[in-house]
Amino acid sequence: METPETPDSELVSRTQAGDARAFDELVVRFSTRLYGLVYNMTASHEDTNDLLQEIFAKAYRSIKGFQGKSAFYTWMHTIAVNMTINFLKKRNRRKTMSLDDVDSGILNDPDFINATSHGDPSQDANLVELQKKLNESLLKLSHQHRAVVTMFDIQGMPHAEIAKILKISEGTVRSRLFYAHRQLQNHLQEFMKH
Amino acid sequence: MNWFCHSLWALALLAPLFPLPLGAADQSTAQSLCSELGRIFDQHRRSVVRVYATDELGVRVGSGFFIDPSGLIYTHAGTVMSADDVKVSFAGRMTPAQVVTIDERNGVAILKVDCASPFIPIGDSDQITNATPVILIGFPEDYEVSSHLGMIAARERQHLGKYFATSHFRANMAVQRGEGGAPVLNLAGEVIGILMARIGDGTACHILPIRAAEKTRLDISRFGELRPGWVGGEVEDAAAAHAGSTAQILTLGPGTPAAQGGLKAGDVIISIDGIPVTRSEDVLDAAYFLTAGDLVEVIIQRDGETRSISVKPTTRPVLPVETMALGN
């Protein structure tokens, strides 16, 4: 029988009461959730690692001020997005991409198969090319547009949640997404099947 | 005998069936290599210890080793940093240990237990060349003391774009968690390095040359504290070499030891304290061994002339470390 996961709110209360182990549990949970967000914004594993460490350090320092008015999930994501965007603003040189190892599960993903079936015998070459093209296109977006695309398209978060995290209206989220998709479409044309 | 020796013996026994040039001389080479490796492990395994460090977040477990008969131990700073309680396991018992110093520059911590100890003799890490075979003896995870055979691939100054405080050996050798702080020995049975970090998932690793660790021990012996030296200069690579070096001083901070000693922007550095410099990156290792307060000779090329400038480094701006003085 599976034991139900301790809710985030309980771990937060325990952390606020001084239980450092409870925060460790939150780190384990949110590091996996936030990794994708930060990595797709920064396109660098090294930067992601350093930033994630800073994000959790800041969360730990500020957690006493968290009152539970929003979900802890939203609060953590807000810290993560803000710190990542601040970091990107300071990082003014064009970053060369570091490609993380891609999980081999991608080879069975129907979207991948659709996107790369050019009749090219080497799937590996297609994969690298696709990865590069996607990363290049994402980097061309502004930080704000990259944030919404990362959260909606890559992380699969709903518009309402993104709006709460970025403290903007749902309408603004949708319009930013629309604009970003149009920009990406221009860059990715050769990979578009339709 | 381990699988390696079994393989060699199998090869030797089967040799007559194959047109292989494996004669009596090779059999004795295989035999002596096996016994040499086994002998080094047997001789020094008792000098290798397991280190336990406790604080309110949990227990960290690493490896370490004795370097003198009075119970002095080298281990990994990451194991004992800010621990409330440190204990060391050797000779079948657990003994409390004091943290003598933690050097965050090179990642070394020195511990002391209050008893006599066997120890591993210190070798000359400067003599280690690429493709030198080495043996690591450490405590992986919760297994018993174990040996690894590997090879030094190269000396590295940086990894993934970040420069180390001093160059490290990169070795091809499988290493496991819990072995941070383990000694790395040459085939003469002398310790020439300390395991500091794994590369990726641990199929290769970075090893601190023992000479860099000895700088820590020497400072504590002399001063009771760490005294990394700093002179306040920035270097870059000039377009052309002067007297074989392109390391040119770019700027000097006003009032810094470099400026006070008489170095000037534009000087090309040939050597620092006897360590030859051929490009700007070479100052990394030269700078590491400077000691605040110890005068050093910097040979430079200025306006076509070779000159010797004396500089007295001061304390390098560095994070504070916990230290206790070694006894006289």
Place this chain on the structure above:
Amino acid sequence: MEHNESISKLLRLKRYEQPRPDYFEDFLAEFQLRQRAEVIHRPFWNIAWDRFSSFFAPLPSPRLFAAATFAATVIATGLTLNWSRQEAVTPPATWNLSTAAQMKLGSDQRAFTTSKKRVSSVHYVLPPRPTGYASAHSF
């Protein structure tokens, strides 16, 4: 819209870009190490200020309110704690190893146990990168 769907599908593939499996295990260990280092190296006033200002975060002008309260309390408690902490670290003039050993062993009467009650996590040390870094071009 069809073209948006295609873009979305392509972007969703990026969720397969993952770090190696043991990355997150190391991540927690590195975080704990930084927590420890921060306790040693951050000045007391810096840590206390962070705690104070996060406590007053919901107020309209939290910084002003926090500053006033902070100034009042830091004299009473912070300096005392800071001084006593420094005393523990600075060795006396005639410090030697036997003195240190007596002090440390005397204060630590607990026997080391590995019972689950006392030890909540065990971490075997071998970090993915060396401890110290430097600028390659300054000395």
